[in-house]
Amino acid sequence: MDALTLGPEGTYSHRAASAVADSVSFAESMTAIVDAVASGRHTRGVVPIENSIEGSVTESLDALAAGQVAVLEEVIVPIRHALIAQSEAFESVESHSQALGQSREYLDRHYPDVDRDPVASTARSVERAREDASIAAIAHPDNATDALQVLDTDIQDRDSNVTRFFVIGPSDDRRDAGSKSTFVVDPGVDHPGLLLELLEPFADRDINLTRLESRPSGRELGDYVFHVDVEAGLNEDRTRDALAEIEALASDGWVRHLGSYDTRRLDE
Amino acid sequence: MDALTLGPEGTYSHRAASAVADSVSFAESMTAIVDAVASGRHTRGVVPIENSIEGSVTESLDALAAGQVAVLEEVIVPIRHALIAQSEAFESVESHSQALGQSREYLDRHYPDVDRDPVASTARSVERAREDASIAAIAHPDNATDALQVLDTDIQDRDSNVTRFFVIGPSDDRRDAGSKSTFVVDPGVDHPGLLLELLEPFADRDINLTRLESRPSGRELGDYVFHVDVEAGLNEDRTRDALAEIEALASDGWVRHLGSYDTRRLDE
Known part of the structure; x- marks a missing residue:
């Protein structure tokens, strides 16, 4: 596929x-x-x-x-970020903004005066470094082919x-079986204690909430849509019961079950 | 000052x-x-x-x-975003990535084939448009001085x-008096129901939580620092009591009161 x-x-x-x-x-x-x-x-x-x-x-x-x-x-x-360029004689570092952010401490320490410019992807920065000797890229070291050299490896700020x-x-x-599930909740209303009420249905059933992210609803400042990850599949009674409670709380909005799924970890 | x-x-x-x-x-x-x-x-x-x-x-x-x-x-x-350029004959739109994001629907509708390039600020994009007739900027209309024209106003995706x-x-x-307070909490531990426990001290005292934002602690995936805004000043007993409970929960981490403050709204 x-x-x-x-x-x-x-x-x-x-x-x-x-x-x-x-x-x-x-x-x-x-x-x-x-x-x-x-x-x-x-x-x-x-x-x-x-x-x-x-x-x-x-x-x-x-x-x-x-x-x-x-x-x-x-x-x-x-x-695993590497600093990649044709030689040490580069004048600017380009990469995806997240890769630049993840290498901030390294760049501050070793290249404090070098300009940092965000581009659309880590791979795009490699293309740019291949075309232009004045540009260094930040990307996985496997990208350093042809005239490009790996100048330094593991430049990300933390090993984790x-x-x-x-x-x-x-x-x-969409599947209902899996070790984790993700829901998106637009409560459609806001009142004191609302967020707590949205989390209690999971806590009451010992379902571990691994992540809660608020994103603006776009309606007004302070009005959010919540992305909720829990460690349980929707094929479990406790998860379906919790979901029913949350749907009742969000009756003026909506709740979407994006799916239940398992985790795959890649080696380095 | x-x-x-x-x-x-x-x-x-x-x-x-x-x-x-x-x-x-x-x-x-x-x-x-x-x-x-x-x-x-x-x-x-x-x-x-x-x-x-x-x-x-x-x-x-x-x-x-x-x-x-x-x-x-x-x-x-x-x-209030405006599209600003020397003339309609521009070939790319530049602005701060947030301004580009806030005008996405407008750009998709009116200029679907025009490149969009992020720069450091809305004002930087105005400088670039002043120097280069092929570049349009997105910024407040007051920036359209000299040879620059306002091509369209209120191009942001939503009025709010x-x-x-x-x-x-x-x-x-730092002040303890104000209609709102902001805390940053690094719990230093993670266990099922932790987030709920961190919110309950406020809810139990009818303190409205207006915002909860998770940011990565940097230690490992799934480990967060929480930014919490509430509608109460730290000079109120209920806020100090809630803070004491949260400090006990985060005894392996830390809690910082960034301040209590009031709100000022600017007119358009």
Whole structure:
């Protein structure tokens, strides 16, 4: 099966997608990937959701909240950033803004006076470094082919740097069995204690909440849509009971079960 | 008093800072602003925290969690984006990534084939449009001086587009009185139901939680620092009691009261 992910070749998204699909195609944004799967133009997509240093990939969360897709699996990919250029004589460092952020301490220490410019992907920065000797890229060391050299490895600020990806498919493929489930909740109302009320149905049933992310609803400041990850499948009674309670609380809004799924961890 | 904020002249940060300070100086990043105030090089700073469409400004949150500063006031600024260029004959649109994101629907509809390139600030995009006829900027219409024209106004995707800023000062200026308070909590531990336990002390005392944002602790995936805003001042008994309970829960981590403060809303 083919999976659509963030290109070009050599991105961490490409590494994640290669682990779950026979072949990989590339799109230019998370929104484009979710749209292609929601509309049926592609059967599988792989989108980054969260990095252990930089936090949520908000474009992915917003696209998942808007799109009619299911989460089928999560993939945890270790991030190993290398500094890649034709030689040490570079004048600027380019990479995806998250990779620049993840290497901030390294760059501050070793290259405090070098300009940092965000580009669309880590792989795009490698292309730019290949074309232009004045540019260094930050990307996985496997990208240092042809005239490019790896100037330094493991330049990310912390060893525990991993990115979490979702494998997505059409809503019809949604599963109820899995060690984790993801819900998106738009309460449609706001009152004191609301957030607590939304979490209690899980806590009351000893369901571990592994992540809660608020995203703006777009209606007004202070009005949020919540992305909730729990360690339980929707095929368990306790999860269905909790969901029913949350649906009652959000009766003026909506609750979407994006899917129940298992985790795959890639080696370095 | 002089306030340091994100430059150059003409940014929305500049508009916010002008409302609270006699004069304004400019820095290049939120981290630089917080560092300058924490180290005493500047007595006041103004940093964007949250936009009603694009969500949190994560660099500001992370800098506040790391820095020794106090939040003295919040300022709500309406965002009115205009498309600004020398003429209609532009080939690319540049602006701060949040402004590009906030105008996505407009650009998709009217300029689907025009490249969009993120730059450091809305004001920087105006400088670029002034230098180069092939570039259009997205910024407040007041920036369209000299050869620049306002091609379209109110291009933001929603009318309710506002950005929330914090006015920051040295920790010694921290106040306990105000209609709102902000805390940063690193629990230092993780167990099922932890997040609920951190919210209950407020809910039990009818203190309205207006915002909860998780940011990665950097230690490992799934381990978070929480930014919590509540509608109560620390000079109230109920707030101090709630804080004491949260400090007990986070005894392996830390809790920081960034300050209690009031809200100022700017007109359009």
